Amino acid sequence: MSLKSENKRAYYIVSLIVIIILAILFTFPLYWILTGAFKTAKEINSTSPVWWPSKFVTDNFVKLFSKRSAPLFEIGALRGPTVPGAIRWLLNTVVMAVVAMILTCITAAMAGYALAKKRFAGKGTLFALIVCAMALPKQVILIPLIREMSTLGLYDKLWAVIFPTVGWPFGVFLMKQFSEGVPNEMIEAARIDGAGEARTFAQVIVPMIKPGIGALAIFTFINSWNDYFMQLIMLSKSSNLTISLGIATLQAENSTDFGIIMAGAALASVPIIIVFLIFQKYFTKGITMGAVKG
Amino acid sequence: MAQNSPTAITRRLRRKETISSYLFLLPSLVFFLGFVVFPMVLCLFTSFFDSNLNATTPDRFIGFQNYTELWKDPVFLKGLKNTLIIVVVSVPVVTAFSLWIASAIYKMKEWMLSAFRCIFYLPVVTGSVAVTVVWKWMYNNYYGVLNYVFKGLGIIETNINWLGNPSTALWCIIVILLTTSVGQPIVLYVSALSNVDPTLIEAGQVDGTTKLQNFWKIKWPQIMPTTLYIVVITTINSFQCFALIQLLTSGGPNNATQTVMYYIYYTAFKLYRFGYGNAMGIILALFIAALSAVQFYAAKER
Numbered sequence: 001m002s003l004k005s006e007n008k009r010a011y012y013i014v015s016l017i018v019i020i021i022l023a024i025l026f027t028f029p030l031y032w033i034l035t036g037a038f039k040t041a042k043e044i045n046s047t048s049p050v051w052w053p054s055k056f057v058t059d060n061f062v063k064l065f066s067k068r069s070a071p072l073f074e075i076g077a078l079r080g081p082t083v084p085g086a087i088r089w090l091l092n093t094v095v096m097a098v099v100a101m102i103l104t105c106i107t108a109a110m111a112g113y114a115l116a117k118k119r120f121a122g123k124g125t126l127f128a129l130i131v132c133a134m135a136l137p138k139q140v141i142l143i144p145l146i147r148e149m150s151t152l153g154l155y156d157k158l159w160a161v162i163f164p165t166v167g168w169p170f171g172v173f174l175m176k177q178f179s180e181g182v183p184n185e186m187i188e189a190a191r192i193d194g195a196g197e198a199r200t201f202a203q204v205i206v207p208m209i210k211p212g213i214g215a216l217a218i219f220t221f222i223n224s225w226n227d228y229f230m231q232l233i234m235l236s237k238s239s240n241l242t243i244s245l246g247i248a249t250l251q252a253e254n255s256t257d258f259g260i261i262m263a264g265a266a267l268a269s270v271p272i273i274i275v276f277l278i279f280q281k282y283f284t285k286g287i288t289m290g291a292v293k294g
Numbered sequence: 295m296a297q298n299s300p301t302a303i304t305r306r307l308r309r310k311e312t313i314s315s316y317l318f319l320l321p322s323l324v325f326f327l328g329f330v331v332f333p334m335v336l337c338l339f340t341s342f343f344d345s346n347l348n349a350t351t352p353d354r355f356i357g358f359q360n361y362t363e364l365w366k367d368p369v370f371l372k373g374l375k376n377t378l379i380i381v382v383v384s385v386p387v388v389t390a391f392s393l394w395i396a397s398a399i400y401k402m403k404e405w406m407l408s409a410f411r412c413i414f415y416l417p418v419v420t421g422s423v424a425v426t427v428v429w430k431w432m433y434n435n436y437y438g439v440l441n442y443v444f445k446g447l448g449i450i451e452t453n454i455n456w457l458g459n460p461s462t463a464l465w466c467i468i469v470i471l472l473t474t475s476v477g478q479p480i481v482l483y484v485s486a487l488s489n490v491d492p493t494l495i496e497a498g499q500v501d502g503t504t505k506l507q508n509f510w511k512i513k514w515p516q517i518m519p520t521t522l523y524i525v526v527i528t529t530i531n532s533f534q535c536f537a538l539i540q541l542l543t544s545g546g547p548n549n550a551t552q553t554v555m556y557y558i559y560y561t562a563f564k565l566y567r568f569g570y571g572n573a574m575g576i577i578l579a580l581f582i583a584a585l586s587a588v589q590f591y592a593a594k595e596r
Contacts, residue, residue, distance in 0.1 A: 023413045029425055029473075032428050046437065049437075108322060110318045114319050118318070119311060136334065136582065137533060137534050137579055139558075144333040144334075144336035145329065167325035167326045226419075233563070244424070258437070262427070262428065265427050269421050287482065288481065
């Protein structure tokens with residue numbers, strides 16, 4: 001082996017070791033949440049950290065589930081069985097994220113197709129407006145939004161979090177990128193076959209941009225699950241909270257009981273991490289496609 | 295028949311196309327205009343009023359008074375300074391760090407690449423609240439793992455109250471912000487680096503370029519658009535740093551971690567001064583827009 005390739009190999013091994021150390025540091029907070037959730041109060045409040053729980057106990061979850069019980073759901077006068085607050089929060093979060101995801105995918109796929117493949121008056125202006133809106137800080141609009149939502153009677157309802165999420169133009173932008181990849185010949189062929197606008201969209205466009213819709217779906221789901229600021233401002237009643245918000249509230253009340261807080265943090269993060277790991281490929285694709293400036 | 299002249303047909307077709315386009319856009323436009331554009335306009339509008347949520351005292355028009363008050367408000371200025379420190383530190387660090395990680399991993403075997411990409415993305419997916427509360431524990435004065443490890447390594451001698459100390463609190467926030475900011479840039483850089491035209495690199499190697507030249511002369515210009523995008527999104531995200539502050543320090547101790555975003559929240563929802571909060575929001579938006587524009591043109595010039 002020449003000196004040069006030996007050097008190269010040494011460089012590779014050193015950088016690999018450094019990256020593995022960094023990777024361990026990056027996973028440590030999650031590790032600390034998951035193990036912390038199962039530690040005893042004594043182990044949690046020990047001045048020398050307990051790296052691995054001597055015995056996995058569920059005390060923290062029992063304590064978490066004893067707090068703020070609420071009906072599982074309330075639809076009109078219909079009330080579900082009483083469950084721990086954390087379970088209700090988890091259900092609220094799932095409903096919010098799923099509805100936001102479905103609405104975003106439908107509206108963005110339609111709008112993205114129109115922007116990519118159709119010619120109409122005002123197209124340039126609309127696209128410029130979308131790009132500008134994307135560059136502005138999302139959180140700035142939340143203060144005026146709270147007033148709008150109160151006027152519409154949506155304050156403290158999940159809709160107040162869902163609607164702005166659906167309106168955020170990133171999805172339209174992403175879908176436009178994907179729709180541009182559909183060959184014009186396919187659209188023309190469908191038209192010659194006598195397909196109307198709706199059928200062309202449903203039978204030609206949608207199957208072609210499916211990977212894009214998948215990417216947008218997972219992206220919206222994760223972002224809406226984790227959008228703490230919007231949830232904080234729009235939701236207030238204990239039974240209307242999301243899981244992140246619930247944990248934040250518990251944290252404010254029991255600031256030194258790290259056990260119960262870690263149990264809550266585990267409950268908030270594990271489901272979303274599992275979703276992320278399953279759909280990772282789509283997610284990566286969404287991030288890269290959304291970045292290509294059109 | 296004038297109605298069937300070619301221009302009339304084209305016009306009719308064009309109108310039909312426009313109508314169908316807007317039908318496709320309609321559902322999206324309802325949400326976009328109603329819940330993004332309208333609040334933005336409302337934000338600008340309210341910033342000229344003395345406004346609170348109380349319905350009995352109507353909003354009072356006060357012109358630019360909210361804006362002039364801002365520049366005399368020491369808390370706002372402190373927040374602006376801290377926000378700029380956060381941005382100035384985190385943008386270069388995030389960009390350089392993620393470029394380095396990405397160039398080290400992008401040629402690895404597929405499973406290793408996706409494992410690393412996942413790991414560096416984990417803090418983002420875990421969610422800001424979960425990440426913040428665990429860091430709060432790790433930073434804790436008595437039970438925190440950080441004091442224990444640093445004492446063990448001989449870096450510090452006695453426990454430090456990381457978040458309670460005005461000289462360390464902001465840096466603690468920045469560290470967490472960094473770990474939650476590099477995930478997306480790494481994904482973007484990995485994809486940009488794998489798209490660099492391999493024939494260019496080979497041509498460079500034939501000409502006998504060194505590894506460093508190879509990077510700066512061939513890869514760097516090709517990944518420039520990605521770098522630009524990363525710089526812009528990291529700037530926007532750092533400006534909006536909120537959850538960390540609200541959950542860890544509430545802007546304290548003594549405004550040491552006050553940021554513009556947190557102060558907006560505080561003014562609007564603790565002091566109920568909506569107009570003043572909105573004026574701050576407009577200033578923040580202008581700052582971000584100006585910085586994005588500068589970065590954009592600076593990169594284009596090159």
